[in-house]
Amino acid sequence: MALRRLQDRPRILEIAYVATLAALRLFRNRLNPEGVVQKVFVPGERVTKGLIFDCKMCGDCVLHNTGMTCPMTCPKNLRNGPCGGVRLNGNCEIVPDMQCVWVAAWERSQKMPRFGSGIHEVLAPTDRRLENTSSWINDISPDVTKRPIGWAE
Amino acid sequence: MKSGSRLERVLRSGHFAVTAELLSPDSADPPAVLDHARVIGDSCDAINATDASGATTHMSNVAVAALLRRAGYDAVVQLACRDRNRIAMQGDLLGIAALDVRNVLCLTGDGVATGDHPEAKPVFDMDSITLLRTARILRDKVQFLSGRPLTSPPRLFLGGASNPFVPPFDFRPLRLKKKIEAGADFIQTQYCFDVPRLRKFMERVVDMGLHERAFILVGVGPLRSARVAYWMRENIPGVVVPDSVIRRLLGAGKRSRTEGKRICIELIQQIEEIPGISGVHVMAYRQEHLVPEILDEAGLLPRPNPVTFKGSPAPSVDIVDSRQC
Ligand code: SF4
Numbered sequence: 001m002a003l004r005r006l007q008d009r010p011r012i013l014e015i016a017y018v019a020t021l022a023a024l025r026l027f028r029n030r031l032n033p034e035g036v037v038q039k040v041f042v043p044g045e046r047v048t049k050g051l052i053f054d055c056k057m058c059g060d061c062v063l064h065n066t067g068m069t070c071p072m073t074c075p076k077n078l079r080n081g082p083c084g085g086v087r088l089n090g091n092c093e094i095v096p097d098m099q100c101v102w103v104a105a106w107e108r109s110q111k112m113p114r115f116g117s118g119i120h121e122v123l124a125p126t127d128r129r130l131e132n133t134s135s136w137i138n139d140i141s142p143d144v145t146k147r148p149i150g151w152a153e
Numbered sequence: 154m155k156s157g158s159r160l161e162r163v164l165r166s167g168h169f170a171v172t173a174e175l176l177s178p179d180s181a182d183p184p185a186v187l188d189h190a191r192v193i194g195d196s197c198d199a200i201n202a203t204d205a206s207g208a209t210t211h212m213s214n215v216a217v218a219a220l221l222r223r224a225g226y227d228a229v230v231q232l233a234c235r236d237r238n239r240i241a242m243q244g245d246l247l248g249i250a251a252l253d254v255r256n257v258l259c260l261t262g263d264g265v266a267t268g269d270h271p272e273a274k275p276v277f278d279m280d281s282i283t284l285l286r287t288a289r290i291l292r293d294k295v296q297f298l299s300g301r302p303l304t305s306p307p308r309l310f311l312g313g314a315s316n317p318f319v320p321p322f323d324f325r326p327l328r329l330k331k332k333i334e335a336g337a338d339f340i341q342t343q344y345c346f347d348v349p350r351l352r353k354f355m356e357r358v359v360d361m362g363l364h365e366r367a368f369i370l371v372g373v374g375p376l377r378s379a380r381v382a383y384w385m386r387e388n389i390p391g392v393v394v395p396d397s398v399i400r401r402l403l404g405a406g407k408r409s410r411t412e413g414k415r416i417c418i419e420l421i422q423q424i425e426e427i428p429g430i431s432g433v434h435v436m437a438y439r440q441e442h443l444v445p446e447i448l449d450e451a452g453l454l455p456r457p458n459p460v461t462f463k464g465s466p467a468p469s470v471d472i473v474d475s476r477q478c
Contacts, residue, residue: 076234076261076275080282080335081328083261084316084343085390093390094264106321120327122335125239125283125298149300150290 003051010068010108013052014115017064024140031137033144041134059130059138065118067109072126074101079123082106124151155292155338156310158255159227160199162459164339164368169425170432171453172229172341172370173197173444175221177211186212186220189441196445197435198456199227199256201341207389208235208268215245219252228254229312229341233262238278239287243297246288250307258312258341259284263390282335285313289336313337315369317354318347318393326357332367339368341434344385346394346416348423355429364429371424374436375443376413379403414443421451 006013024031031037042057049055049070053063056072062079063070071079075094082102085093090103109119124147130138138144154161163170173193178185190200202217218228230249232242249257261281265273279287287298288311295306313332317325329340345351351371358364376382376394379402386394398416405412421433433453437444448454 075264076277076280078261078277078280080280081324081331082321083281083391084314084319085263086316086319086321088319088393090320094266100320102324103321106324120331122282122286122331125279125287128278148298150294150296150298151286 004054006052007068007104007108010112013068014064014112017068018114020136021139024136028140031140033133033137033141037137038134041137042132045134045136057132058126059133059135060127061135061139062123064112064115065121065123067105067107067112067116067119069101069105069108071101071105077126078102079126081119124148156255156308158199158310159459160229160256161310161338163198163457164431166457166459168457169453170199170368170370171197171435171448171456172199172201172432173435173437173441174201174203175217176438176441177203177206177214177217179211181212183220186217187224190221190224190226192441193435193437193444194224194226196448196454196456198432198459199229201229201231201258201434204231204233204260204262205236205268206231206263208263208265208270208273210269215249215252215254218249218254222253227256229256229258230254231258231260232284233260234277234279234281234284235262235265236276238276239298242279242284243287243291246291246307246309247303250309255308256310256312256339257288258314259288259337260314267388267390281313282332285311285332285335285337310338311336312339312341313367314342315340316343316391318343318345318350319391322350322354326354326361326363329358329367330361330363333363337367339370339431341370342372343391344372344374344393344436345420345424346398348420348427351424352427355427359429364431368431369429370432370434371430372434372436373417373420373424374438375410375417375440375447376402377440378409378413382413414447417447418451421447421453425451 046057053070054073055070058072076083086100090100092098092100109116175189200221202214204214214230218230221228259281265271265275292306292309296302315329379399382394382399382402385392402409402412424430435444
Protein backbone atom coordinates (compact mmCIF):
# COMPACT_ATOMS: atom_id res chain seq x y z
CA MET A 1 0.00 0.00 0.00
CA ALA A 2 1.42 3.32 -1.08
CA LEU A 3 0.29 5.22 2.00
CA ARG A 4 2.00 2.72 4.32
CA ARG A 5 5.26 3.75 2.74
CA LEU A 6 4.81 7.17 4.28
CA GLN A 7 5.91 5.56 7.51
CA ASP A 8 9.39 5.41 6.17
CA ARG A 9 9.34 9.20 5.90
CA PRO A 10 8.98 9.88 9.62
CA ARG A 11 10.18 13.47 9.16
CA ILE A 12 7.15 14.28 7.02
CA LEU A 13 4.86 12.57 9.52
CA GLU A 14 6.40 14.56 12.34
CA ILE A 15 5.55 17.79 10.53
CA ALA A 16 2.04 16.50 9.80
CA TYR A 17 1.59 15.71 13.48
CA VAL A 18 2.58 19.19 14.59
CA ALA A 19 0.36 20.77 11.92
CA THR A 20 -2.65 18.62 12.85
CA LEU A 21 -2.31 19.51 16.52
CA ALA A 22 -1.99 23.22 15.74
CA ALA A 23 -5.02 23.14 13.45
CA LEU A 24 -7.11 21.27 15.98
CA ARG A 25 -6.16 23.67 18.77
CA LEU A 26 -7.86 26.48 16.83
CA PHE A 27 -11.16 24.67 17.23
CA ARG A 28 -10.50 23.53 20.76
CA ASN A 29 -13.74 24.95 22.16
CA ARG A 30 -15.85 23.04 19.72
CA LEU A 31 -14.01 19.75 19.99
CA ASN A 32 -15.59 18.31 23.09
CA PRO A 33 -14.78 14.62 23.71
CA GLU A 34 -18.41 14.06 24.72
CA GLY A 35 -19.85 15.88 21.71
CA VAL A 36 -21.12 14.82 18.29
CA VAL A 37 -17.76 15.65 16.73
CA GLN A 38 -16.59 12.24 17.91
CA LYS A 39 -18.99 10.75 15.37
CA VAL A 40 -17.13 12.50 12.57
CA PHE A 41 -13.63 12.31 13.94
CA VAL A 42 -13.61 8.64 14.83
CA PRO A 43 -14.27 7.37 11.30
CA GLY A 44 -11.99 10.06 9.89
CA GLU A 45 -9.15 9.05 12.14
CA ARG A 46 -9.81 5.37 11.61
CA VAL A 47 -9.52 5.72 7.85
CA THR A 48 -6.54 8.06 7.59
CA LYS A 49 -4.43 6.65 10.39
CA GLY A 50 -5.60 3.18 9.51
CA LEU A 51 -4.23 3.53 6.00
CA ILE A 52 -0.93 5.02 7.06
CA PHE A 53 -0.17 3.32 10.37
CA ASP A 54 -2.51 0.32 10.56
CA CYS A 55 -3.90 2.28 13.54
CA LYS A 56 -5.78 0.22 16.11
CA MET A 57 -7.77 3.20 17.49
CA CYS A 58 -6.52 2.89 21.05
CA GLY A 59 -7.47 6.55 21.49
CA ASP A 60 -4.31 7.08 23.56
CA CYS A 61 -1.98 7.91 20.67
CA VAL A 62 1.78 7.99 21.28
CA LEU A 63 3.01 7.71 17.67
CA HIS A 64 5.46 10.60 18.04
CA ASN A 65 7.11 8.74 20.95
CA THR A 66 7.38 5.49 19.05
CA GLY A 67 9.09 6.43 15.80
CA MET A 68 5.72 7.07 14.10
CA THR A 69 5.11 3.31 14.31
CA CYS A 70 1.90 2.15 16.00
CA PRO A 71 2.86 0.20 19.14
CA MET A 72 -0.60 -1.35 19.28
CA THR A 73 0.32 -3.34 16.17
CA CYS A 74 2.92 -5.15 18.30
CA PRO A 75 1.19 -8.40 19.34
CA LYS A 76 2.13 -7.64 22.95
CA ASN A 77 1.01 -4.01 22.69
CA LEU A 78 4.40 -2.91 23.99
CA ARG A 79 4.72 0.87 24.32
CA ASN A 80 8.17 1.11 25.83
CA GLY A 81 10.43 -0.83 23.51
CA PRO A 82 10.99 -4.28 22.02
CA CYS A 83 10.54 -7.51 23.93
CA GLY A 84 13.40 -9.97 24.29
CA GLY A 85 12.00 -12.33 21.68
CA VAL A 86 12.88 -10.44 18.50
CA ARG A 87 14.29 -12.84 15.90
CA LEU A 88 17.83 -12.46 14.59
CA ASN A 89 16.45 -11.34 11.22
CA GLY A 90 14.58 -8.54 13.00
CA ASN A 91 11.18 -10.21 12.71
CA CYS A 92 8.55 -10.66 15.42
CA GLU A 93 8.64 -13.53 17.90
CA ILE A 94 4.90 -14.09 17.55
CA VAL A 95 4.30 -13.28 13.88
CA PRO A 96 7.42 -14.67 12.16
CA ASP A 97 6.66 -13.05 8.80
CA MET A 98 6.29 -9.53 10.21
CA GLN A 99 9.15 -7.17 10.94
CA CYS A 100 9.26 -6.46 14.68
CA VAL A 101 7.33 -3.25 15.21
CA TRP A 102 10.06 -1.97 17.49
CA VAL A 103 12.88 -2.67 15.07
CA ALA A 104 11.04 -0.35 12.67
CA ALA A 105 10.17 2.13 15.42
CA TRP A 106 13.78 2.39 16.54
CA GLU A 107 15.10 2.96 13.01
CA ARG A 108 12.48 5.57 12.25
CA SER A 109 12.93 7.40 15.53
CA GLN A 110 16.56 7.95 14.57
CA LYS A 111 15.34 9.97 11.59
CA MET A 112 13.08 12.23 13.64
CA PRO A 113 14.84 15.45 14.66
CA ARG A 114 12.00 16.78 16.76
CA PHE A 115 10.41 13.88 18.64
CA GLY A 116 12.99 11.15 18.04
CA SER A 117 14.24 11.18 21.61
CA GLY A 118 10.67 10.56 22.82
CA ILE A 119 11.41 6.85 22.40
CA HIS A 120 13.45 7.02 25.62
CA GLU A 121 10.55 8.32 27.70
CA VAL A 122 8.92 5.90 30.13
CA LEU A 123 5.33 5.92 28.87
CA ALA A 124 2.36 5.23 31.15
CA PRO A 125 0.18 2.17 30.65
CA THR A 126 -2.50 2.62 27.98
CA ASP A 127 -5.81 4.08 29.10
CA ARG A 128 -8.11 1.33 27.86
CA ARG A 129 -11.22 3.51 28.30
CA LEU A 130 -10.18 5.56 25.30
CA GLU A 131 -10.36 2.68 22.85
CA ASN A 132 -12.36 3.66 19.75
CA THR A 133 -12.41 7.34 20.63
CA SER A 134 -10.59 10.05 18.70
CA SER A 135 -7.05 10.63 19.90
CA TRP A 136 -7.04 13.93 17.98
CA ILE A 137 -9.75 15.20 20.30
CA ASN A 138 -8.28 13.49 23.36
CA ASP A 139 -4.89 15.07 22.68
CA ILE A 140 -6.18 18.63 22.95
CA SER A 141 -8.67 17.98 25.75
CA PRO A 142 -7.16 18.74 29.12
CA ASP A 143 -9.90 16.86 30.99
CA VAL A 144 -9.14 13.54 29.35
CA THR A 145 -6.82 12.12 31.99
CA LYS A 146 -4.63 9.79 30.05
CA ARG A 147 -2.37 8.91 32.96
CA PRO A 148 -3.14 7.16 36.20
CA ILE A 149 -2.99 9.64 39.10
CA GLY A 150 -0.20 7.77 40.86
CA TRP A 151 1.96 7.91 37.73
CA ALA A 152 2.63 11.65 37.96
CA GLU A 153 6.20 12.40 39.03
CA MET B 154 18.70 -1.19 51.38
CA LYS B 155 15.41 -1.38 49.49
CA SER B 156 14.30 -4.81 50.57
CA GLY B 157 16.97 -6.36 52.79
CA SER B 158 16.72 -9.58 50.79
CA ARG B 159 19.68 -11.91 50.81
CA LEU B 160 20.24 -11.25 47.11
CA GLU B 161 20.29 -7.51 47.67
CA ARG B 162 22.71 -7.82 50.58
CA VAL B 163 25.07 -10.09 48.65
CA LEU B 164 25.10 -7.66 45.72
CA ARG B 165 25.48 -4.52 47.80
CA SER B 166 28.37 -6.04 49.72
CA GLY B 167 30.22 -6.33 46.42
CA HIS B 168 30.13 -10.11 46.00
CA PHE B 169 29.71 -11.70 42.59
CA ALA B 170 26.16 -13.03 42.98
CA VAL B 171 24.56 -16.25 41.77
CA THR B 172 20.87 -16.82 41.15
CA ALA B 173 19.38 -20.00 39.73
CA GLU B 174 16.10 -20.84 38.10
CA LEU B 175 13.82 -23.52 39.51
CA LEU B 176 11.66 -25.68 37.30
CA SER B 177 8.09 -25.04 38.54
CA PRO B 178 6.30 -28.36 39.00
CA ASP B 179 3.13 -29.61 37.36
CA SER B 180 1.94 -30.65 40.76
CA ALA B 181 0.12 -29.37 43.82
CA ASP B 182 2.64 -30.98 46.18
CA PRO B 183 5.09 -28.80 48.13
CA PRO B 184 7.81 -31.51 47.99
CA ALA B 185 7.79 -31.16 44.20
CA VAL B 186 9.19 -27.66 44.75
CA LEU B 187 11.39 -28.39 47.72
CA ASP B 188 13.10 -31.46 46.22
CA HIS B 189 14.25 -29.33 43.32
CA ALA B 190 15.21 -26.46 45.59
CA ARG B 191 17.46 -28.71 47.66
CA VAL B 192 19.52 -29.54 44.58
CA ILE B 193 20.37 -25.94 43.72
CA GLY B 194 19.58 -24.03 46.92
CA ASP B 195 22.99 -24.06 48.61
CA SER B 196 24.81 -23.11 45.42
CA CYS B 197 23.05 -19.81 44.88
CA ASP B 198 22.00 -16.64 46.68
CA ALA B 199 18.42 -16.69 45.45
CA ILE B 200 16.16 -18.99 43.46
CA ASN B 201 13.95 -17.69 40.63
CA ALA B 202 10.33 -18.85 40.64
CA THR B 203 9.14 -18.59 37.04
CA ASP B 204 5.74 -17.34 35.93
CA ALA B 205 4.35 -19.91 33.49
CA SER B 206 7.56 -19.59 31.49
CA GLY B 207 7.18 -20.19 27.80
CA ALA B 208 3.46 -19.53 28.41
CA THR B 209 3.16 -23.07 29.71
CA THR B 210 1.10 -23.65 32.85
CA HIS B 211 2.83 -24.77 36.04
CA MET B 212 2.39 -24.17 39.78
CA SER B 213 2.00 -20.42 40.33
CA ASN B 214 5.03 -18.19 40.69
CA VAL B 215 3.90 -16.68 44.00
CA ALA B 216 3.15 -20.07 45.56
CA VAL B 217 6.54 -21.46 44.54
CA ALA B 218 8.34 -18.40 45.90
CA ALA B 219 6.42 -18.55 49.18
CA LEU B 220 7.28 -22.25 49.61
CA LEU B 221 10.94 -21.42 48.96
CA ARG B 222 10.91 -18.66 51.57
CA ARG B 223 9.29 -20.97 54.11
CA ALA B 224 12.11 -23.43 53.56
CA GLY B 225 14.67 -20.67 54.16
CA TYR B 226 15.77 -19.89 50.60
CA ASP B 227 15.76 -16.40 49.17
CA ALA B 228 13.44 -16.19 46.18
CA VAL B 229 13.06 -14.00 43.11
CA VAL B 230 9.48 -14.12 41.92
CA GLN B 231 9.03 -13.57 38.19
CA LEU B 232 5.94 -11.58 37.27
CA ALA B 233 4.81 -11.48 33.64
CA CYS B 234 2.34 -9.09 32.03
CA ARG B 235 0.96 -11.79 29.79
CA ASP B 236 -1.64 -13.17 32.18
CA ARG B 237 -2.70 -10.34 34.49
CA ASN B 238 -3.97 -6.79 34.28
CA ARG B 239 -2.87 -3.87 36.44
CA ILE B 240 -5.42 -4.65 39.16
CA ALA B 241 -4.14 -8.19 39.68
CA MET B 242 -0.48 -7.17 39.37
CA GLN B 243 -0.61 -4.58 42.11
CA GLY B 244 -2.41 -7.03 44.37
CA ASP B 245 0.33 -9.56 43.64
CA LEU B 246 3.09 -7.07 44.44
CA LEU B 247 1.61 -6.50 47.88
CA GLY B 248 0.94 -10.20 48.41
CA ILE B 249 4.47 -11.16 47.38
CA ALA B 250 6.00 -8.83 49.96
CA ALA B 251 3.50 -10.01 52.60
CA LEU B 252 4.73 -13.57 52.05
CA ASP B 253 8.26 -12.31 52.74
CA VAL B 254 9.41 -12.64 49.14
CA ARG B 255 11.57 -9.57 48.57
CA ASN B 256 12.80 -9.82 44.99
CA VAL B 257 10.58 -9.38 41.94
CA LEU B 258 11.58 -9.76 38.31
CA CYS B 259 9.19 -7.74 36.13
CA LEU B 260 8.70 -9.30 32.69
CA THR B 261 6.56 -8.82 29.63
CA GLY B 262 6.28 -12.57 29.08
CA ASP B 263 6.31 -14.81 26.02
CA GLY B 264 3.35 -14.82 23.65
CA VAL B 265 0.66 -17.42 24.44
CA ALA B 266 1.27 -19.18 21.12
CA THR B 267 4.52 -20.70 22.41
CA GLY B 268 2.79 -22.50 25.28
CA ASP B 269 0.32 -25.26 25.97
CA HIS B 270 -2.76 -23.00 25.74
CA PRO B 271 -2.30 -21.09 22.48
CA GLU B 272 -6.06 -20.38 22.45
CA ALA B 273 -5.84 -18.27 25.64
CA LYS B 274 -6.44 -14.52 25.75
CA PRO B 275 -3.12 -12.68 26.04
CA VAL B 276 -3.54 -9.82 28.52
CA PHE B 277 -0.55 -7.45 28.13
CA ASP B 278 -2.43 -4.64 29.89
CA MET B 279 0.98 -3.30 30.98
CA ASP B 280 4.49 -3.92 29.71
CA SER B 281 7.61 -4.80 31.71
CA ILE B 282 8.59 -1.15 31.98
CA THR B 283 5.24 0.15 33.19
CA LEU B 284 5.14 -2.78 35.62
CA LEU B 285 8.56 -1.81 36.98
CA ARG B 286 7.48 1.79 37.43
CA THR B 287 4.22 0.67 39.04
CA ALA B 288 6.12 -1.48 41.54
CA ARG B 289 8.37 1.48 42.33
CA ILE B 290 5.34 3.71 42.87
CA LEU B 291 3.91 1.19 45.33
CA ARG B 292 7.21 0.92 47.17
CA ASP B 293 8.49 4.50 47.14
CA LYS B 294 5.36 6.62 46.86
CA VAL B 295 3.32 4.29 49.08
CA GLN B 296 0.30 4.38 46.81
CA PHE B 297 -1.44 2.50 44.03
CA LEU B 298 -1.37 3.65 40.41
CA SER B 299 -4.83 5.07 41.06
CA GLY B 300 -3.33 7.38 43.67
CA ARG B 301 -5.04 5.56 46.56
CA PRO B 302 -2.61 5.39 49.50
CA LEU B 303 -1.20 2.18 50.97
CA THR B 304 -0.98 1.70 54.70
CA SER B 305 2.36 -0.03 54.32
CA PRO B 306 4.56 -0.26 51.22
CA PRO B 307 6.00 -3.51 49.82
CA ARG B 308 9.75 -3.63 50.50
CA LEU B 309 10.90 -5.05 47.21
CA PHE B 310 14.16 -5.36 45.28
CA LEU B 311 13.02 -4.75 41.70
CA GLY B 312 14.43 -6.53 38.71
CA GLY B 313 14.05 -6.35 34.96
CA ALA B 314 15.20 -8.57 32.11
CA SER B 315 17.46 -7.70 29.22
CA ASN B 316 18.38 -9.50 26.04
CA PRO B 317 21.57 -8.06 24.54
CA PHE B 318 21.69 -10.85 21.94
CA VAL B 319 18.78 -9.92 19.65
CA PRO B 320 18.02 -6.85 17.49
CA PRO B 321 17.79 -3.91 17.53
CA PHE B 322 21.31 -4.18 19.00
CA ASP B 323 22.10 -0.49 19.37
CA PHE B 324 18.79 0.10 21.16
CA ARG B 325 19.40 -2.66 23.73
CA PRO B 326 21.66 -0.66 26.09
CA LEU B 327 19.26 2.29 25.85
CA ARG B 328 16.35 0.04 26.66
CA LEU B 329 18.27 -1.15 29.70
CA LYS B 330 18.62 2.47 30.73
CA LYS B 331 14.88 2.91 30.34
CA LYS B 332 14.28 -0.07 32.63
CA ILE B 333 16.56 1.42 35.25
CA GLU B 334 14.78 4.74 34.97
CA ALA B 335 11.48 2.92 35.36
CA GLY B 336 12.71 1.35 38.60
CA ALA B 337 14.99 -1.65 38.07
CA ASP B 338 17.52 -2.26 40.86
CA PHE B 339 18.88 -5.42 39.24
CA ILE B 340 18.85 -7.01 35.80
CA GLN B 341 18.86 -10.67 34.78
CA THR B 342 19.71 -11.31 31.13
CA GLN B 343 18.67 -13.97 28.64
CA TYR B 344 21.07 -16.92 28.12
CA CYS B 345 24.50 -15.76 27.00
CA PHE B 346 26.40 -17.96 24.55
CA ASP B 347 28.03 -15.10 22.69
CA VAL B 348 30.66 -13.38 24.81
CA PRO B 349 31.89 -10.89 22.18
CA ARG B 350 28.33 -9.60 21.77
CA LEU B 351 27.97 -9.30 25.54
CA ARG B 352 31.27 -7.43 25.75
CA LYS B 353 30.10 -4.90 23.19
CA PHE B 354 26.83 -4.42 25.03
CA MET B 355 28.59 -3.99 28.37
CA GLU B 356 30.96 -1.41 26.91
CA ARG B 357 27.99 0.82 26.15
CA VAL B 358 26.42 0.04 29.51
CA VAL B 359 29.57 0.98 31.38
CA ASP B 360 30.03 4.12 29.25
CA MET B 361 26.58 5.25 30.31
CA GLY B 362 27.32 4.35 33.93
CA LEU B 363 24.33 2.01 34.05
CA HIS B 364 26.28 -0.68 35.95
CA GLU B 365 26.46 1.75 38.85
CA ARG B 366 22.72 2.22 38.92
CA ALA B 367 21.65 -1.43 38.73
CA PHE B 368 23.31 -4.80 39.33
CA ILE B 369 23.60 -6.85 36.15
CA LEU B 370 23.42 -10.65 36.30
CA VAL B 371 24.10 -12.52 33.08
CA GLY B 372 22.11 -15.64 32.16
CA VAL B 373 24.02 -18.91 31.63
CA GLY B 374 23.18 -22.59 31.42
CA PRO B 375 24.58 -25.96 30.34
CA LEU B 376 23.45 -27.35 26.99
CA ARG B 377 22.77 -31.07 27.03
CA SER B 378 23.47 -31.84 23.38
CA ALA B 379 23.70 -30.26 19.96
CA ARG B 380 20.13 -31.36 19.33
CA VAL B 381 18.82 -29.59 22.44
CA ALA B 382 20.84 -26.48 21.59
CA TYR B 383 19.37 -26.43 18.12
CA TRP B 384 15.86 -26.97 19.46
CA MET B 385 16.25 -24.12 21.94
CA ARG B 386 17.49 -21.76 19.30
CA GLU B 387 14.55 -22.56 17.04
CA ASN B 388 11.80 -22.72 19.64
CA ILE B 389 12.56 -20.55 22.65
CA PRO B 390 12.01 -16.90 21.77
CA GLY B 391 15.12 -14.80 22.29
CA VAL B 392 17.65 -17.61 22.79
CA VAL B 393 20.64 -17.26 20.47
CA VAL B 394 23.08 -20.17 20.24
CA PRO B 395 25.91 -19.47 17.79
CA ASP B 396 26.85 -22.18 15.29
CA SER B 397 30.30 -22.43 16.86
CA VAL B 398 28.76 -23.67 20.11
CA ILE B 399 26.59 -26.22 18.33
CA ARG B 400 29.64 -27.44 16.38
CA ARG B 401 31.57 -27.89 19.59
CA LEU B 402 28.78 -30.00 21.05
CA LEU B 403 28.53 -32.04 17.88
CA GLY B 404 32.28 -32.61 17.92
CA ALA B 405 32.07 -34.03 21.42
CA GLY B 406 29.77 -36.83 20.20
CA LYS B 407 28.59 -38.99 23.07
CA ARG B 408 30.34 -36.79 25.57
CA SER B 409 28.27 -33.75 24.64
CA ARG B 410 26.82 -33.45 28.14
CA THR B 411 30.27 -33.01 29.65
CA GLU B 412 31.19 -30.62 26.88
CA GLY B 413 28.02 -28.58 27.52
CA LYS B 414 29.01 -28.33 31.16
CA ARG B 415 32.53 -27.25 30.26
CA ILE B 416 31.21 -24.58 27.89
CA CYS B 417 29.04 -23.24 30.68
CA ILE B 418 31.96 -23.06 33.12
CA GLU B 419 34.12 -21.28 30.54
CA LEU B 420 31.33 -18.81 29.86
CA ILE B 421 30.97 -18.02 33.55
CA GLN B 422 34.70 -17.42 33.86
CA GLN B 423 34.76 -15.13 30.85
CA ILE B 424 31.67 -13.25 32.00
CA GLU B 425 33.21 -12.67 35.42
CA GLU B 426 36.07 -10.81 33.75
CA ILE B 427 33.84 -8.34 31.91
CA PRO B 428 33.67 -4.96 33.68
CA GLY B 429 30.27 -3.96 35.03
CA ILE B 430 28.82 -7.42 35.63
CA SER B 431 27.67 -8.28 39.16
CA GLY B 432 26.71 -11.94 38.88
CA VAL B 433 25.32 -14.84 36.91
CA HIS B 434 21.85 -16.29 36.64
CA VAL B 435 21.91 -20.05 36.00
CA MET B 436 19.11 -21.63 34.01
CA ALA B 437 19.81 -25.36 33.88
CA TYR B 438 16.56 -26.64 32.49
CA ARG B 439 16.25 -30.33 33.48
CA GLN B 440 19.94 -30.43 34.40
CA GLU B 441 19.63 -28.88 37.86
CA HIS B 442 21.89 -31.55 39.34
CA LEU B 443 24.80 -30.02 37.39
CA VAL B 444 24.42 -26.59 38.98
CA PRO B 445 26.52 -27.23 42.12
CA GLU B 446 29.35 -28.82 40.08
CA ILE B 447 29.35 -26.03 37.52
CA LEU B 448 29.49 -23.29 40.13
CA ASP B 449 32.09 -25.14 42.16
CA GLU B 450 34.36 -25.61 39.17
CA ALA B 451 33.81 -21.97 38.19
CA GLY B 452 35.11 -21.03 41.63
CA LEU B 453 31.89 -19.51 42.89
CA LEU B 454 31.29 -21.81 45.85
CA PRO B 455 30.71 -21.65 48.73
CA ARG B 456 28.27 -18.76 48.59
CA PRO B 457 28.84 -15.97 51.08
CA ASN B 458 26.86 -16.09 54.28
CA PRO B 459 24.99 -12.78 54.35
CA VAL B 460 24.81 -12.76 58.15
CA THR B 461 28.55 -12.83 58.60
CA PHE B 462 30.02 -11.49 55.41
CA LYS B 463 32.15 -8.43 55.48
CA GLY B 464 33.31 -6.33 52.60
CA SER B 465 32.73 -2.73 51.72
CA PRO B 466 29.39 -1.83 50.21
CA ALA B 467 29.38 -1.33 46.45
CA PRO B 468 29.88 2.33 45.52
CA SER B 469 26.58 2.24 43.69
CA VAL B 470 24.43 2.17 46.82
CA ASP B 471 24.09 5.90 47.28
CA ILE B 472 23.38 6.57 43.65
CA VAL B 473 20.67 3.96 43.62
CA ASP B 474 19.14 5.17 46.86
CA SER B 475 19.02 8.81 45.89
CA ARG B 476 16.97 7.98 42.84
CA GLN B 477 13.44 8.32 44.15
CA CYS B 478 10.16 8.68 42.31
S1 SF4 C 1 9.07 -9.17 18.56
FE1 SF4 C 1 8.64 -6.97 18.37
S2 SF4 C 1 6.58 -6.86 17.48
FE2 SF4 C 1 6.86 -8.96 18.19
S3 SF4 C 1 6.00 -8.99 20.27
FE3 SF4 C 1 8.19 -8.54 20.52
S4 SF4 C 1 8.34 -6.30 20.49
FE4 SF4 C 1 6.30 -6.83 19.70
